[in-house]
Amino acid sequence: MTELTDRQKRELEYHVGHAKKNENRLDKPFDWEIIENPHRRWWNAHWQMYTYLMSCDLKNKNILVVGCGFGEDALHLARLGANVSAFDLSPDSLEIAKGLAAREGLTIDFRQMPAEKLQYPDSQFDYVLARDILHHVDIPPAIDEVVRVAKPGALFVVNEIYSHSFTDKIRRSALVEKIVYPAMLRFIYGSNKPYITKDERKLSETDVRIIRKPLRQAEFFRYFNFIVTRLLPDRIRVFAKLDQILLRVLGPAGFWVAGRVMFSARIDK
Helix, strand or coil: CCCCCHHHHHHHHHHHHHHHHCHHHHHCCCCCHHHHCCCCCCCCHHHHHHHHHCCCCCCCCEEEEECCCCCHHHHHHHHCCCEEEEEECCHHHHHHHHHHHHHCCCCCEEEECCCCCCCCCCCCEEEEEEECCHHHCCHHHHHHHHHHHEEEEEEEEEEEEECCHHHHHHHCCHHHHHHHHHHHHHHHHCCCCCCCCCCCCCECHHHHHHHHCCECCCCEEEEECCCECCCECCCCHHHHHHHHHHHHHHHHHHHHHCCEEEEEEEECC
């Protein structure tokens, strides 16, 4: 790989321990429910992403998974018939991903590299998927690289945690940072040590504009998580359903209050 930045080195160091905690994934059955269950969870962003992806023409298409982690998205897309390439900064995470793919009999091109400097040739991919990764990277160079390796008109699907800068100021206020957040940490995440790295930051409205700049008009755009993941856990379905209904009622106001954004659009190049 190329020389890593200090931020990338910290991310890499964190994921050594994170992969160690997840080695047992290789001993457990892989969960295919999200692409096999006909009862779709309309209130859940992850499930809605796959509902959308399964409506696309994925068969034999070249798909790039950005920051693939333990490979869940790569395996799902390969199972749906796509030719999948996936990369991650962490070799430890990639070892788990490769082990899962081999066990499930799937051929996936896994590689280690940073999102800011990809090793793929120009104009290779029909689809690019970025789920919960762009808030870990330096966005402008990473998006430049996505555009470079994507074919003209390739579909870019983004599903990321998000917070408008105004809302984020409230989150970073002394009251929330020192009192409210520590008190609710286990309730929201189910753990006092959730999967959050030192350098990650939720996408702001400015980040979203940068990501969308090389894209055509969105084919799909939706906000998620107003109250859930902030004051209530999204694992309780009634909360998640009511939250998504509320965001749909609020409509454009989701720009200000949502905690997650998902969209897809064609790359204009």
